[in-house]
Amino acid sequence: MEYKVKVENVSKVYNITRNKKKLWKILFPFLEDRSEYFQALKGVSFDVEPGDSVGIVGLNGSGKSTLSNLLGGVSEPSSGSIHVNGRASLIAISAGLNNELTGEENIRMKCLMHGLNEKEIDAVYDDIVAFSELEDFMNQPIKSYSSGMKSRLGFAIAVHTDPDVLIVDEALSVGDDTFANKCIRKMEEFRRSGKTIFFVSHSIPQIQQMCNKAVWIHYGELREYGDAVPVVGLYARFIRGYNEKPKHIQQRYKKEMISRQKIDQYAEKNDDTKLGLLNALLLGATGISIVVAAYLQLAGHL
Numbered sequence: 001m002e003y004k005v006k007v008e009n010v011s012k013v014y015n016i017t018r019n020k021k022k023l024w025k026i027l028f029p030f031l032e033d034r035s036e037y038f039q040a041l042k043g044v045s046f047d048v049e050p051g052d053s054v055g056i057v058g059l060n061g062s063g064k065s066t067l068s069n070l071l072g073g074v075s076e077p078s079s080g081s082i083h084v085n086g087r088a089s090l091i092a093i094s095a096g097l098n099n100e101l102t103g104e105e106n107i108r109m110k111c112l113m114h115g116l117n118e119k120e121i122d123a124v125y126d127d128i129v130a131f132s133e134l135e136d137f138m139n140q141p142i143k144s145y146s147s148g149m150k151s152r153l154g155f156a157i158a159v160h161t162d163p164d165v166l167i168v169d170e171a172l173s174v175g176d177d178t179f180a181n182k183c184i185r186k187m188e189e190f191r192r193s194g195k196t197i198f199f200v201s202h203s204i205p206q207i208q209q210m211c212n213k214a215v216w217i218h219y220g221e222l223r224e225y226g227d228a229v230p231v232v233g234l235y236a237r238f239i240r241g242y243n244e245k246p247k248h249i250q251q252r253y254k255k256e257m258i259s260r261q262k263i264d265q266y267a268e269k270n271d272d273t274k275l276g277l278l279n280a281l282l283l284g285a286t287g288i289s290i291v292v293a294a295y296l297q298l299a300g301h302l
């Protein structure tokens with residue numbers, strides 16, 4: 001079966017070393033590597049078929065936003081690959097919006113980024129403003145908007161730029177129910193027209209309403225992927241069990257899982273080590289030159 005999105009063995013690793021920029025570390029990174037890394041995603045693979053609507057569920061900090069940012073091309077996987085047949089549009093709260101620009105300027109900028117020309121932007125501008133219900137705020141810089149207002153704007157822009165793949169990252173968890181329902185209706189319209197949707201949400205009923213497939217990410221690993229009903233059912237059962245446990249047990253579990261995501265060895269893509277070797281060689285060569293020059297000077301005096 002032809003796929004719309006193929007996620008293959010994707011990992012995302014963040015360098016969380018505090019003293020990354022220390023001089024000795026830059027000069028001699030190979031002497032003692034105290035780097036610390038955090039594996040936010042580990043070996044995640046799944047295929048999405050055209051027309052699938054995929055819910056992404058998981059506890060707080062499990063890696064849902066990391067995955068949606070990778071799907072939307074906002075960040076790159078550390079290893080593995082993501083192939084998207086089409087143009088993805090990521091709607092996270094304020095993702096891709098510029099705080100210093102006004103609502104109108106943001107609409108124009110984001111539409112341009114999505115490949116619309118001036119004429120096409122003029123044609124959809126009023127619809128975007130009307131959908132966002134932010135008519136009175138278009139001339140204000142969006143730094144004065146609430147997070148709910150920003151997500152309305154983000155959602156309105158994304159659905160009017162005709163993306164093949166729509167990624168909605170918790171945009172509906174803020175704002176009022178009427179607006180959330182309007183967004184759900186719009187997403188259903190998208191789904192009916194055969195487009196792919198990824199929908200990150202903490203709301204199990206919203207996922208059940210919207211999605212035919214679900215991904216359960218658990219502390220960076222793919223725990224389940226498949227038809228939404230069984231996957232969400234398993235997740236809901238896990239959450240019930242988890243919530244029944246006393247707070248200190250929940251916290252201990254969380255700490256243990258997060259500590260497993262910390263690793264101290266990772267071959268980063270950048271060439272820090274090579275750079276360090278070069279620095280050390282240069283330093284060594286300078287040292288030898290000084291010794292030789294001093295010796296020659298001394299020999300001259302004898």
Ligand SMILES: Nc1ncnc2c1ncn2[C@@H]1O[C@H](COP(=O)(O)OP(=O)(O)OP(=O)(O)O)[C@@H](O)[C@H]1O
Pocket residue numbers: 014015016038040058059060061062063064065066067
């Ligand atoms: N830039 C970063 N540097 C280091 N660690 C990061 C970075 N971004 C995310 N993380 C860590 O990666 C893990 C996954 O974060 P992510 O935001 O993807 O989780 P989430 O499932 O979306 O959480 P939530 O439901 O709370 O929004 C978390 O432990 C987070 O602290």
